Amino acid sequence: MNFISICFVSFFFLLFFGILSFFVGFVFVVKDLVYFIEWDIITLNSSSVVMTLLFDWMSLFFLGFVFFISSLVVLYSDDYMHGDLNIYRFIYLVLLFVVSMMFLILSPNLISILLGWDGLGLVSYCLVIYYQNFKSYGAGMLTALSNRVGDVALLMSIAWMFNFGSWNYVYYLFFMSGSMEMNFISFLVVLAAMTSSAQIPFSSWLPAAMAAPTPVSALVHSSTLVTAGVYLLIRFSCSFGDSLNSFLLLVSGLTMFMSGLGANFEFDLSSVIALSTLSQLGLMVGIVSFGFPELAFFHLLTHALFKALLFMCAGVVIHVMGDSQDIRFMGGVSFFMPFTSSCLVVSSFALCGMPFLAGFYSSDLILEMVLLGYFNFFGLLLFFLSTGLTVCYSFRLFYYVLFGDFNLSSFCSFEDAGNNMCTGMLGLLVVVIFGGSMLSWLIFPTPFVICLPFYLSTSVLLVSILGGWLGYELSKVDLGEFLFSMFLYKSSFFFGSMWFMPYVFVYGVSLFPLNYGYVIIKSFDSGWSEFFGGQGLFWFFSFLAKGNQWLQYGSLSVYMFFIVVWINLLVFFMFM
Amino acid sequence: MPNNSTKILLLTTLTSGILISISSNSWFGAWMGLEINLLSFIPMMMEKKNIYTTEASLKYFIVQAGASSMLLFMVMMSAMEESMLINSDNLYTQMLMNTPLLLKGGVAPMHWWFPGVMEGLNWNNCLILMTLQKSAPLSLISYQINNDMFLEMIIVTSVMIGAIGGLNQTSLRKIMTYSSINHTGWMMSAMITGNDMWVTYFTIYSMLTLTVVSIVKTTKLSFVNQMAMTEKKNKLTKFLVFTSILSLGGLPPFLGFMPKWMVIQAMMTNEMKTTATMMVLMSVVTLYYYMRMTYSSLMMLHLETKWLIAQPINKTPKHIILLTSISITGLMMSEMIMNLD
Numbered sequence: 001m002n003f004i005s006i007c008f009v010s011f012f013f014l015l016f017f018g019i020l021s022f023f024v025g026f027v028f029v030v031k032d033l034v035y036f037i038e039w040d041i042i043t044l045n046s047s048s049v050v051m052t053l054l055f056d057w058m059s060l061f062f063l064g065f066v067f068f069i070s071s072l073v074v075l076y077s078d079d080y081m082h083g084d085l086n087i088y089r090f091i092y093l094v095l096l097f098v099v100s101m102m103f104l105i106l107s108p109n110l111i112s113i114l115l116g117w118d119g120l121g122l123v124s125y126c127l128v129i130y131y132q133n134f135k136s137y138g139a140g141m142l143t144a145l146s147n148r149v150g151d152v153a154l155l156m157s158i159a160w161m162f163n164f165g166s167w168n169y170v171y172y173l174f175f176m177s178g179s180m181e182m183n184f185i186s187f188l189v190v191l192a193a194m195t196s197s198a199q200i201p202f203s204s205w206l207p208a209a210m211a212a213p214t215p216v217s218a219l220v221h222s223s224t225l226v227t228a229g230v231y232l233l234i235r236f237s238c239s240f241g242d243s244l245n246s247f248l249l250l251v252s253g254l255t256m257f258m259s260g261l262g263a264n265f266e267f268d269l270s271s272v273i274a275l276s277t278l279s280q281l282g283l284m285v286g287i288v289s290f291g292f293p294e295l296a297f298f299h300l301l302t303h304a305l306f307k308a309l310l311f312m313c314a315g316v317v318i319h320v321m322g323d324s325q326d327i328r329f330m331g332g333v334s335f336f337m338p339f340t341s342s343c344l345v346v347s348s349f350a351l352c353g354m355p356f357l358a359g360f361y362s363s364d365l366i367l368e369m370v371l372l373g374y375f376n377f378f379g380l381l382l383f384f385l386s387t388g389l390t391v392c393y394s395f396r397l398f399y400y401v402l403f404g405d406f407n408l409s410s411f412c413s414f415e416d417a418g419n420n421m422c423t424g425m426l427g428l429l430v431v432v433i434f435g436g437s438m439l440s441w442l443i444f445p446t447p448f449v450i451c452l453p454f455y456l457s458t459s460v461l462l463v464s465i466l467g468g469w470l471g472y473e474l475s476k477v478d479l480g481e482f483l484f485s486m487f488l489y490k491s492s493f494f495f496g497s498m499w500f501m502p503y504v505f506v507y508g509v510s511l512f513p514l515n516y517g518y519v520i521i522k523s524f525d526s527g528w529s530e531f532f533g534g535q536g537l538f539w540f541f542s543f544l545a546k547g548n549q550w551l552q553y554g555s556l557s558v559y560m561f562f563i564v565v566w567i568n569l570l571v572f573f574m575f576m
Numbered sequence: 577m578p579n580n581s582t583k584i585l586l587l588t589t590l591t592s593g594i595l596i597s598i599s600s601n602s603w604f605g606a607w608m609g610l611e612i613n614l615l616s617f618i619p620m621m622m623e624k625k626n627i628y629t630t631e632a633s634l635k636y637f638i639v640q641a642g643a644s645s646m647l648l649f650m651v652m653m654s655a656m657e658e659s660m661l662i663n664s665d666n667l668y669t670q671m672l673m674n675t676p677l678l679l680k681g682g683v684a685p686m687h688w689w690f691p692g693v694m695e696g697l698n699w700n701n702c703l704i705l706m707t708l709q710k711s712a713p714l715s716l717i718s719y720q721i722n723n724d725m726f727l728e729m730i731i732v733t734s735v736m737i738g739a740i741g742g743l744n745q746t747s748l749r750k751i752m753t754y755s756s757i758n759h760t761g762w763m764m765s766a767m768i769t770g771n772d773m774w775v776t777y778f779t780i781y782s783m784l785t786l787t788v789v790s791i792v793k794t795t796k797l798s799f800v801n802q803m804a805m806t807e808k809k810n811k812l813t814k815f816l817v818f819t820s821i822l823s824l825g826g827l828p829p830f831l832g833f834m835p836k837w838m839v840i841q842a843m844m845t846n847e848m849k850t851t852a853t854m855m856v857l858m859s860v861v862t863l864y865y866y867m868r869m870t871y872s873s874l875m876m877l878h879l880e881t882k883w884l885i886a887q888p889i890n891k892t893p894k895h896i897i898l899l900t901s902i903s904i905t906g907l908m909m910s911e912m913i914m915n916l917d
Contacts, residue, residue: 541743545741548740551688552688552691552741563642570675571668
């Protein structure tokens with residue numbers, strides 16, 4: 001163990017700052033403090049350029065989680081990326097990622113948010129293409145371009161904020177809500193958040209971004225990139241109008257349902273977890289649009305914990321599987337890797353909302369608030385089906401990965417690999433178990449009052465148990481068993497490929513511009529503008545130059561003769 | 577074949593001929609200066625005794641003597657005829673007086689002797705022919721110039737011929753010739769717009785030509801393809817050639833852009849927009865062949881082998897470095913000096 005390796009140094013620094021911002025956050029949440037720090041960079045005539053930092057319990061807690069999780073991820077990647085030649089580049093990229101996230105979290109100003117946002121986009125691109133192959137390049141480009149849509153939306157909202165005279169949105173959100181400018185701004189911010197949080201038209205990049213190394217996925221899916229959009233929504237939520245809220249609710253509910261269903265058809269371990277992240281993101285965005293941003297933030301924090309742990313466990317499994325991610329090759333992992341498997345189970349149970357684990361406090365609260373509020377049946381159905389589906393794919397994952405026979409090659413070495421990986425997972429395991437209750441006591445000093453009849457309050461439990469049973473039963477196959485998904489091939493293909501979203505919103509969108517670009521380049525760039533431009537002009541001037549050369553071949557006396565004729569003509573005309 | 581002292585004598589008489597011509601009070605004195613100038617340049621052209629120099633000096637002599645006799649004829653006629661006073665409104669008088677001078681200066685429709693003569697000379701004489709020998713006729717033109725259709729046509733023709741004629745040349749002398757014709761067109765328009773602006777143009781043009789000619793003389797280049805081959809060894813020379821040629825072409829950060837800038841601005845204020853557009857467009861074509869001269873040596877045949885690095889390569893004469901650095905930084909320096917107030 002090399003204590004001055006870059007991973008360890010970064011680990012200690014990040015852990016220190018994480019714990020620091022945790023404790024400051026404790027003080028802030030208990031005393032209900034908000035600090036603004038303004039740094040006057042330059043003042044020209046009447047316009048001042050100010051960098052503003054916003055410290056309240058929300059930003060401090062989030063920052064603490066980002067630092068804490070990234071510290072453990074960095075520690076984890078010391079083993080996971082062991083022997084990688086470019087480990088320095090990797091760690092620097094992760095640190096840049098954390099810095100960009102810090103900018104985004106701490107700023108109450110759209111310009112500095114854009115700074116962090118662009119940093120996230122750029123660094124996420126660099127991280128996705130870290131393994132340099134064509135699949136990674138494609139995935140990275142998809143990620144970057146999807147997030148660029150959000151960039152454009154943020155830029156446009158910056159332009160719209162000119163109407164208010166400042167980009168410090170926190171001052172205007174409440175007072176200007178309902179004005180036309182604020183409606184535009186909030187719509188654009190919602191658009192940006194939808195790209196970053198991979199809501200429905202922009203969902204296809206999230207599973208594609210699994211091309212990044214697994215520690216990065218643990219970071220991206222838990223606390224950084226995808227939650228940036230949710231964080232933005234939480235900050236902006238008091239300016240949303242009714243129509244925007246219902247639009248967002250529909251989109252997020254559909255995202256949740258789509259990804260929960262899709263995860264049940266997926267055979268790639270990382271992609272299953274990615275789709276589960278998408279489902280949870282839908283839950284968060286849904287509860288923001290339902291009017292409970294604090295709940296969404298609470299779920300964001302707990303989700304960050306168990307999703308990071310889940311990804312770390314998946315990373316270990318993939319690591320020892322020899323980089324095979326297909327869950328059909330796994331099986332019986334719990335016999336070889338008891339610690340990793342128990343971490344996997346704990347985090348998955350937390351994801352499902354198993355009582356008294358981290359996810360229970362937030363997701364159960366969210367679902368009961370949904371039941372308590374007025375809600376149409378469709379929305380309710382989406383929320384509850386997705387909860388059931390979450391348990392369903394979790395148990396399916398258990399079945400494939402943890403139990404049964406081992407399905408890879410017969411010559412394999414399996415263990416709870418890596419001291420640092422296990423340490424990182426252990427650190428997260430503790431907070432996954434205790435974090436939910438602790439956070440709920442801190443954030444909600446007076447608990448929410450939930451008053452529901454018995455059949456409604458047990459419906460969450462019922463749906464979850466039903467989902468778990470279904471997930472186990474449906475994936476249990478034997479040799480020679482009849483495969484229902486082959487019988488329903490078309491619908492399972494539809495649900496398993498994210499409702500054709502990668503085709504429709506990637507190929508569908510890029511088809512026309514690509515074809516048109518081909519036409520343009522064929523008929524203009526290498527067609528007419530070449531004919532009249534480059535080659536044509538060259539031909540024309542060469543032609544003229546040939547003419548000039550032909551004139552130069554003539555005898556000197558002929559030209560002298562012309563001169564004399566010219567002079568004579570002039571004299572003639574002069575005396576005429 | 578003149579020896580060194582003869583050369584000194586001839587250079588002195590050549591210069592004094594120019595000075596007599598441009599500072600004389602009468603047309604007759606101007607004619608006399610031109611004759612002295614011509615007669616002292618002809619022996620200088622015979623650097624080596626071979627058919628090329630003979631042909632070149634003979635051609636030059638015939639053309640210049642013819643032009644001089646025409647000029648003398650016009651001068652005598654103007655002395656005889658009251659109506660043929662200089663600066664009269666008669667368009668034909670202008671044309672008659674200007675034609676022999678234009679022929680002497682090698683301005684475009686009367687330029688046909690120029691490439692042939694240049695081809696037979698060595699680089700020193702080429703330099704004199706492109707710069708010094710033009711100064712006397714051009715000053716004489718500038719004394720009696722008017723902004724009329726004839727001169728505008730002369731300008732456009734010389735700019736076009738200078739641009740297009742150089743396009744498919746492989747000889748560096750020919751390229752320099754056509755570039756000189758092109759620049760003469762610019763000088764004529766400088767003459768039309770302002771009295772002494774053409775002197776600035778001429779000075780800067782002479783300096784840039786001096787730079788290019790000194791480089792190609794030192795490296796003994798005559799053709800475009802030799803530029804690619806002989807400059808393999810010396811990166812500095814390559815760079816110097818490239819920058820000085822681009823400067824000659826008038827690319828903005830370099831000194832060569834400054835006179836063109838002045839001319840364009842003056843033409844804009846004098847409402848000569850069509851001519852100015854024509855000239856700018858044609859200078860793009862000149863830039864094309866300037867760039868093609870150095871492109872292959874700089875971009876395609878760039879070769880750096882280890883045994884060439886080990887050699888002491890820095891044999892570039894100091895005056896070339898000095899001249900090139902002036903042509904690189906001249907625009908900025910002159911702007912700074914002009915803005916000092």
